[in-house]
Amino acid sequence: MRRSYLFIPGDVPRMLQNLDVFDADAVIIDFEDGVHPDQKEAARQLTRAFLKHHATRDVAVFVRVNAWEEAAWFQEDLACLSGSPLSGIVLPKAHPKHLTDVVFALEEAGLPMQIVALLETPEVFFHALELAKHPAVSGLLLGGEDLTQALGVPRTSAGDEILFARSTLVYAAKAFNKEAIDTPFTTVDDRDGLLADAHKANALGFTGKAAIHPNHIHDIHVAFAPSVEAIETAERILRRSETLKSMRFSLDGKMVDKPVVERARALLLRAAASRRR
């Protein structure tokens, strides 16, 4: 599970060539909304050349291609990426009705069958389960800006207007053990706001959060790192489970069973991953 997905504009060399220094678990090179129509070709060429000539260190690389409906751009994006060492693509305006075609196009281009579906219309949240169920979909990503625009409501820091979308996305992703990735926090210099937003995402069950600025990665990882108390409890649960050779016992007056033991194990894996960074 990746805690952070960092958007990098595809047409800015200085960002592109440093995509692996910002400590994000994954980066999303953007060809879509972050790139002006005049610069689409530049983004494609820069990205292709960068990935051809430079190895990246410790980061999964995705590209947010243009939406399936933007047929010409979409096809050119995939043609240009063909053969590039990507982890997968981020599919904007994702909808289950396009998935078969998108997968076919990926296959044609020799790209990996790994799609992070970007949910950004009100309607698609009623198809979230279908998206999550698809074997090529590795995760669901919430696009809060486009969504609230479609809803005709302002984005707020509390985020009540996207609570339904957040929970729906988390439930659907978790139903199929896929990644649930929260929408980016869009104010660059508001550390307290970012931390609150990321803690909320973590508490709602997201596995990670997208970011629009490299300086956000560190705090996202802080928010998604298990707390010291949680790590201690998990360690005690695992120790007791091993001593008793059982997955059913009580600890501090609380009943522990198999899901609790497994969650403790997963939490320690996440904690270990956080420490490596």
Next chain:
Amino acid sequence: MPVFYKTLDACLDALPLQSGMACSFHHHLRNGDGVLNQVCAALEARGMRDLHLYPSSIFPVHAPLADMIRRGTVSHLTTSYINGPVAEALGEGALKGTLRMQTHGGRARAFKEGDNQVDIAFIAAPAVDRDGHASGTLGPTACGSLGYALSDVAHARIKVLVTDHLVDTLDTPQIDGAAIDAVVVCESLGDPRGILSGTTAPTRDPIGVKIARQAIEVMDAAGMIYEGFSYQSGAGGISLRATQLLEQSMVTRGVQASFFSGGITGMHARMLAAGRVQKLYDVQCFDLEAVKSLASHPDHHAISADAYANPANPERIIKNLGTVILGATEVDLAFNVNVTTDSYNTIIGGSGGHADTAEDAALTLIVTPLLKARIPIVREQVTTMTTAGAHIDVIVTERGIAVNPRRKDLMSKLQAAGCDLVDLPSLLARAHALSGPPKTWESKGRKIGIVEGRRGEIIDTLFGKVAIP
């Protein structure tokens, strides 16, 4: 009791001027300094030649000095930092005599031990009272601490204050009028806008932010953030961001620092006011906030270069310095650092306190991006040696942290803390993987000067600008 003169010319009429004499200046007015230019122009007008100048630093504003060097008005130069047109003239080989680059602490030592023999010190003094006492904290060209001028006050044969702000009495003067021979009252010492140009904002550039964060993580992992620790850093964007992150870390763990030293910024002053640090030892103010703090806070102390960094002074402040964060224009595989020249031999700076603090601090960190505009900062060998690798502990870049193998203790602590450690040859390889192999030159050009270590030892030679094919 000094004699007061209404004009520089009246004062010069009274002074025993002669060609070949040595004159000193300080650089607290930084790129706003008008005193060096005024005095040198007046000396040239009086037919002086072959002068030996000892300015503590030279900035772009001192451009007229470049032509005075070409005309032979100035033949020798001893300083700690050069940036701008004067460096161009030196690179052409225009200086007829010697060029010596000293450290800030080395300059103070050389004055004290007689290596630097100065006939007349012309000391820009933002405020002077009736008894000839001087202070840097008030007046239209207030610059705060006068730390680098105090060696000149103590050791030059004749001491002349130059001021544009006369007051009745100064309560807490930095310079004692008893030591002063003459005071010149002039229209203006310079351009206040250029004086306090030292501080930039904490960097927001994500690469700079990452480097700053790693520097503080290294400090933390090395066990250097504790109750009563001490710290020094520059006024560059990465350093300021590091200081900001350090403050967060101090707040989290509830520790207070004993002192910050060196060049002081508004950020340091705010931390003093907030009780995060007990004392500031200020050899130079970088901005107006620092100047105000020096004027008002009892624990903000102006100190001399001697008290700050003279290696022969056993009481020097930086002898007890815990961590220093410094920059680099080049770092080589032996951890040697260059902040004196670029890779074509052009002088772009100088040690300042770099070599002083690097040697004395318990932990010396170099923070730098791995590439600057495609040019790798890590090289096989530095073009010019500013600070020997023996005094550098850790190089922090966005693509890895290199620990000097001499510091095995640090290596294991940083490893345990999960720092992204790398050896320098691998870091060099990472740089070249991005930049491609940089072209190098064999030809050195002609010798134009020397770099002195803190104790006056020659540690490198300065050469003329490389002729680029």
Next chain:
Amino acid sequence: MKKVTVGTLESSDCQITLSPATHRHVVIDSVVQAVFGEAIEAVIHRVLDQAGLDSVRVDVIDKGALDYAIEARLKTAIKYYEEAADEKELSIHTG
């Protein structure tokens, strides 16, 4: 045939202009000229060779772009340059 300019003057980027010429003419103005001028020129010629483009003037204003960025900027410029050429030919045919 018209002039085509791509790229920016931001750090780590370059601006490349293609214009018609009787023979291949490459002019490089780089902030890292002394160290990487030859490397930049080699990339330009390699990409022009691959594209089979000879009658063209290439003006590069470089702000420390790495080789991949120079290659990508030039390929983008060539694409637009050839599209512009096709349009012109089209106008000749239809005109």
